[in-house]
Amino acid sequence: MAITxxxxxxxxxxxxxxxxxxxxxxxxxxxxxxxxxGLLLAAxxxxxxxxxxPLDQEVGLAIxxxxxxxxxxxxxxxxxxRKGRQKAASWWFVATIVLGFLFFAGVAxxxxxxxxxxxxxxxxxxxxxxGTHALHVLSGLVMFLLLIPHVIKGKFTPTNYWAVQAVVMxxxxxxxxxxxxxPALYLVQGVD
Amino acid sequence: MHAVGTISGGVALSLMGxxxxxxxxxxxxxxxxxxxxxxxxxxxxGFVFGLVGWLMGIGMWSxxxxxxxxxxxxxxxxxxxxxxxxFNHDHKVIGIQYLVTFSVIFLLAGFLAMLMRAELAxxxxxxxxxxxxxxxxxxxxxxxxAVAVAAVIGGFGNYAVPLMIGADDMAFPRLNAxxxxxxxxxxxxxxxxxxxxxxxxxxxxxxxxxxxxxxxxVLFNLAVITFGLTSILGGLNFIITIIxxxxxxMTWGKxxxxxxxxxxxxxxxxxxxxxxxxxxxxxxxxxxAGMSFFRAVEGGxxxxxxxxxxxxxxxxxxIMIVPGFGLALEIISHFARKPLFAYxxxxxxxxxxxxxxxxxxxxxxxxxxxxxxxxxxxxxxxxAISIPTGLVFLAALGTIWMGRLWLTTPxxxxxxxxxxFALGGVTGIFLADVPTDIHLxxxxxxxxxxxxxxxxxxxxxxxxxxxxxxxxMTGRMxxxxxxxxxFWWMFVGFNVTFFVMHWPGIQxxxxxxxxxxxxxxxxxxxxxLTAFALGASFLVFIYxxxxxxxxxxxxxxxxxxxxxxxxxxxxxxxxxxxPRPPRVVGxxxxxxxxDSVHGVFDDExxxxxxxxxxxxxxxxxxxxx
Numbered sequence: 073m074a075i076t077x078x079x080x081x082x083x084x085x086x087x088x089x090x091x092x093x094x095x096x097x098x099x100x101x102x103x104x105x106x107x108x109x110g111l112l113l114a115a116x117x118x119x120x121x122x123x124x125x126p127l128d129q130e131v132g133l134a135i136x137x138x139x140x141x142x143x144x145x146x147x148x149x150x151x152x153x154r155k156g157r158q159k160a161a162s163w164w165f166v167a168t169i170v171l172g173f174l175f176f177a178g179v180a181x182x183x184x185x186x187x188x189x190x191x192x193x194x195x196x197x198x199x200x201x202x203g204t205h206a207l208h209v210l211s212g213l214v215m216f217l218l219l220i221p222h223v224i225k226g227k228f229t230p231t232n233y234w235a236v237q238a239v240v241m242x243x244x245x246x247x248x249x250x251x252x253x254x255p256a257l258y259l260v261q262g263v264d
Numbered sequence: 265m266h267a268v269g270t271i272s273g274g275v276a277l278s279l280m281g282x283x284x285x286x287x288x289x290x291x292x293x294x295x296x297x298x299x300x301x302x303x304x305x306x307x308x309x310g311f312v313f314g315l316v317g318w319l320m321g322i323g324m325w326s327x328x329x330x331x332x333x334x335x336x337x338x339x340x341x342x343x344x345x346x347x348x349x350x351f352n353h354d355h356k357v358i359g360i361q362y363l364v365t366f367s368v369i370f371l372l373a374g375f376l377a378m379l380m381r382a383e384l385a386x387x388x389x390x391x392x393x394x395x396x397x398x399x400x401x402x403x404x405x406x407x408x409x410a411v412a413v414a415a416v417i418g419g420f421g422n423y424a425v426p427l428m429i430g431a432d433d434m435a436f437p438r439l440n441a442x443x444x445x446x447x448x449x450x451x452x453x454x455x456x457x458x459x460x461x462x463x464x465x466x467x468x469x470x471x472x473x474x475x476x477x478x479x480x481x482v483l484f485n486l487a488v489i490t491f492g493l494t495s496i497l498g499g500l501n502f503i504i505t506i507i508x509x510x511x512x513x514m515t516w517g518k519x520x521x522x523x524x525x526x527x528x529x530x531x532x533x534x535x536x537x538x539x540x541x542x543x544x545x546x547x548x549x550x551x552x553a554g555m556s557f558f559r560a561v562e563g564g565x566x567x568x569x570x571x572x573x574x575x576x577x578x579x580x581x582x583i584m585i586v587p588g589f590g591l592a593l594e595i596i597s598h599f600a601r602k603p604l605f606a607y608x609x610x611x612x613x614x615x616x617x618x619x620x621x622x623x624x625x626x627x628x629x630x631x632x633x634x635x636x637x638x639x640x641x642x643x644x645x646x647x648a649i650s651i652p653t654g655l656v657f658l659a660a661l662g663t664i665w666m667g668r669l670w671l672t673t674p675x676x677x678x679x680x681x682x683x684x685f686a687l688g689g690v691t692g693i694f695l696a697d698v699p700t701d702i703h704l705x706x707x708x709x710x711x712x713x714x715x716x717x718x719x720x721x722x723x724x725x726x727x728x729x730x731x732x733x734x735x736x737m738t739g740r741m742x743x744x745x746x747x748x749x750x751f752w753w754m755f756v757g758f759n760v761t762f763f764v765m766h767w768p769g770i771q772x773x774x775x776x777x778x779x780x781x782x783x784x785x786x787x788x789x790x791x792x793l794t795a796f797a798l799g800a801s802f803l804v805f806i807y808x809x810x811x812x813x814x815x816x817x818x819x820x821x822x823x824x825x826x827x828x829x830x831x832x833x834x835x836x837x838x839x840x841x842x843p844r845p846p847r848v849v850g851x852x853x854x855x856x857x858x859d860s861v862h863g864v865f866d867d868e869x870x871x872x873x874x875x876x877x878x879x880x881x882x883x884x885x886x887x888x889x
Contacts (some may be wrong), residue, residue: 084433
């Protein structure tokens with residue numbers, strides 16, 4: 073693994089080194105965020121064991137599918153950038169934003185129809201986990217919104233598109249978190 | 265536009281953000297039909313907006329944020345003292361910003377300790393009410409924890425790590441500046457807590473009290489969560505810097521030991537700091553959003569907080585002490601003029617502490633009512649951590665052994681680290697052992713133990729490093745006599761104060777309480793008097809540092825004759841650290857090895873390989889010295 077650069081001096085002018093550092097830095101950020109989500113997940117099982125209030129399974133399945141699809145569109149956008157198709161990429165990212173917003177709206181709908189209150193322990197962990205995750209989705213949406221003007225202006229080239237990579241990786245990360253949270257909240261049910 | 269990028273710009277934008285946040289909160293609540301005014305929610309949202317405004321105003325917008333919108337960024341270049349009061353990317357400036365800020369916080373928090381000791385000099389209540397005592401005790405705790413977490417890492421880590429590895433700066437210079445400028449809002453929030461009712465919960469903020477106490481708790485939580493962000497982003501930056509920014513030839517086996525300790529510490533800070541932030545965020549949710557993480561009435565569980573809190577706060581003591589060990593070993597090796605003994609074992613010790621540190625937290629909870637089956641494993645794991653710590657001691661003692669010790673002020677402080685921490689470690693065994701801990705839990709024995717490890721370990725190492733790097737940082741030399749007076753005064757004051765403090769602890773004197781049984785009055789009076797003496801020792805330090813910074817004699821580039829890279833450049837170093845890029849050819853601590861050098865600069869010939877293989881076990885050959 074090219075983890076050292078023994079032949080060159082360490083400066084910030086070295087594009088390859090900068091890219092490697094940024095990539096590794098983003099991964100460290102993900103590790104760090106994993107602990108945050110992991111503690112929330114642990115709190116869910118600590119407080120309520122495997123008990124859960126009934127949730128609307130159709131809404132849960134729908135928003136999960138939507139979020140997974142949005143990861144596909146985000147990835148397609150990144151591939152389009154890599155192939156030099158800026159315009160296609162911007163449409164893929166618009167699709168990602170739409171799907172992300174649909175997910176966000178789905179969570180809001182689930183909140184509005186929840187029959188349990190946030191004072192109930194399951195309600196506490198449910199609202200805290202989905203809320204924290206939704207905030208991350210929202211920040212991802214803001215990043216995509218900031219990204220699209222750059223894509224339209226043609227700022228990214230097939231060899232130089234770190235900002236796109238970073239935002240798409242972040243989006244995948246948020247998606248993976250949901251892949252863990254979804255079963256922990258919707259599918260785990262207490263045994264009577 | 266140029267007003268944005270100064271402290272006044274930051275203050276203006278943060279106030280605007282704060283009121284905007286409060287206004288938006290009230291507006292949205294009014295729109296959805298709630299009572300518009302919810303004070304704690306308004307504080308939280310206002311703070312978030314105000315924090316963003318502060319960062320943007322201090323220079324993040326002009327130097328970073330404009331980039332997000334495709335605008336051109338501009339970085340002002342200022343010389344002189346002004347460069348310390350702006351969003352500066354230079355790691356050396358940031359290091360000194362951290363050091364000065366946290367020295368001030370250290371002295372303030374130390375003054376609070378003096379107030380507590382004045383109250384505790386006699387039984388019953390004299391100068392402080394119980395509420396004032398609680399507030400002062402809590403503030404002392406959290407401010408000192410902040411100093412312990414950030415002064416060495418943020419100060420010496422930022423200053424020395426890039427220099428030691430031969431880099432021109434940290435990996436992410438703007439992120440580095442961001443971590444420092446998150447600190448002033450934290451300080452403002454903490455200093456505002458007394459006017460919001462005063463903290464009651466100590467720095468640990470245990471529920472249920474923290475959920476129901478006054479609103480200063482909200483400020484505390486916001487401050488500590490923000491401070492956690494500093495710690496996490498700083499840790500991330502150090503890891504990437506150490507992996508990617510090393511000079512050519514600086515292999516992992518040739519890293520100075522302080523850099524290794526920072527590497528281990530950075531992982532701990534990156535991966536565990538969330539615990540405190542998540543726990544405090546849960547308290548905020550309980551208070552502001554009416555949730556019930558910790559409200560037992562609704563089915564929550566206060567024990568959850570203790571688990572989450574100690575999941576961070578035990579590794580936090582390793583975040584504090586490991587860089588202290590690193591500095592002590594570094595300084596001991598340079599001043600013993602000997603290769604660092606068992607270099608690889610010391611590195612293994614740091615990595616072992618890093619690995620085990622996250623698996624011992626529940627030893628703080630033996631009396632909390634957690635399940636009994638957890639007691640045994642956590643006791644064994646906690647005691648197992650003395651093994652990697654022992655490796656660090658092995659390295660220190662092996663280096664001192666038969667060394668020609670040059671007893672300057674930094675060396676005296678570094679030796680004191682080893683002495684004090686040994687005592688702190690021995691008393692730790694009684695706290696790790698379940699049967700003795702049941703008796704000693706929450707007594708002054710714990711206070712004494714904790715101060716022996718962190719003050720005696722890390723803070724002494726911080727002073728060692730302050731004197732050690734002072735000529736490098738300022739280009740001037742401190743007064744050696746005053747430095748030694750400071751050392752002996754502080755060392756004796758510290759040891760008497762805290763050694764005696766074990767005794768009332770064993771007698772059952774509760775910590776964090778403003779009163780105690782009359783029978784303990786004589787010993788408390790003694791502790792108070794020696795504590796005042798300890799506090800007075802810092803006056804010598806303040807005088808020496810300020811006086812030497814202004815009119816001390818000009819220092820040489822390498823007054824200590826040390827081999828590591830930071831001493832091979834000028835004092836103070838130029839903007840990008842090295843006039844010519846360094847290349848590393850030998851081990852940093854091969855003192856006395858003929859023909860060996862650590863770093864060379866590029867238009868110099870590379871010397872032939874040293875006799876000893878680089879990075880040989882047990883510190884390599886020590887002959888010829």
